[in-house]
Amino acid sequence: MPQHSGQLLASIPSPSRGYFSLGPLDIHFYALCIIAGAVAGSIVAARRWEARGGDRNDVYDSLLWAIPLGIIGARLYHVITDWRLYFGAAAPHEPIDALKIWEGGLGIWGGVLCGALGVGIYCHRHHLPLSALADAAAPGLILAQGIGRLGNWFNQELYGRSTTVPWALEIYERSHGVSTGQIIGTYHPTFLYEMLWDFLVVLVLLVMDKKLVMGYGRLFASYVMLYCLGRFWIELMRSDPASHILGLRVNTWVSGILFCAALVYVLAAKRGRRSVTEIAAFSARQTGDEQDRESSSSTP
Incomplete structure (x- = not known):
């Protein structure tokens, strides 16, 4: 598209x-x-968990489950919802490209679902309250998403419709991953819109947690609501190839459905949150169990 x-x-x-x-x-x-x-x-999640009476190592140790499962889930979500990019006679990529995570293409909801499954496994094994840990992690999770969105800029992906607004994103032709200097056109930087929205949600969640005392999974559900609210209108601005249902992108439907589900949870879940002493008791029980196992294994 020629530009002045x-x-x-x-x-x-x-x-x-x-x-x-x-x-x-x-x-x-x-x-x-x-x-x-x-x-x-x-780091944000660990500090918040420690402030609630937990052991910050719980967060770091749970990542050993959450990160690999989250990456697998995020890639699976992307490949399943955009399968036409990799499979079929008209696919622009080879099927083997579905494994090339470094080239972009991670579906956040697959990552959150499988990552949460990993954290759930850790919490079950160590007798920790999953909802409390999820509430502590929610602001850090959306912060991570916002920082990760910057990667879409380097990959020239996740941009929206053509536009001439002053903040439009220039997209160049690339040969073997390197720009040729030829501008294809200027487009809405929807990755930037989402990144800024994510950072705003971080602040909103921190204020909500302080002023409203959101617990028992309600802060995590609020994160889902707020992220989906932003993702819904951002998806409406995108024009890149994607799977559609009844004229809307799959991610638009997912955002709308998850927003409604999270809203129901926020309204129905228990108010308040576990006390610092209660969470500390969970952590103390975990530490005691580990020490008992160590002493029993070392006893001849």
Whole structure:
């Protein structure tokens, strides 16, 4: 799409490439953004869990379950909902490309579902209240999502319809992952809209937790509601290929359904939250169980 020079000066440029090389290795910025988000989110979650009376190591240890399962779930969600990208005679990618996570394509709800399953397994094994840990982790989780969204900028993906607004995103032709300098057009930077929305949700959740004392999974459900609210209207701005149901993108339907389900949970769930002493008791019980197992295994 031809553009006037005045418009280009007011646009957001895309990076010339999505990776840098260290010897024979290609380091993808998308992966670095995901890692940076996971680190920042886990630190926030650990501090909040500790402030509630828990052991911050619970958060870090649960990530050993949550991260691998979350990545698998996120990729599966993407491949299942956008299967036409990888399978079929008209698919733009080869089936083997479905395994190339570093090139982008992670469905957040698959990641959240399978990641939560991993945390649930950890909590069950260590006698911890899953709802309390989920509430502590909610602001960190949406923070991680926001930081991870920056990776879409490096990959030139998750942008919206064509536009000439001053903050439009320039998309370039790329050959073997490197820009040719030829501008295809300017588009809504929907990844940026979602990133800013995620950061706003972090602040809203922290205020809600302080002023309204959201517990028993209600803060986590509020995270689901707020994220879905933003994702719903952002999906309506996108025009890239995607699976549709009754004229709407699958992610639009998922966002709407999950918003309603989370709203019902917030309204129906128990008010207040577990006390610091109650959560500390859970952690003490966990520590005592571990010490008992260690002493029994060391006893001849």
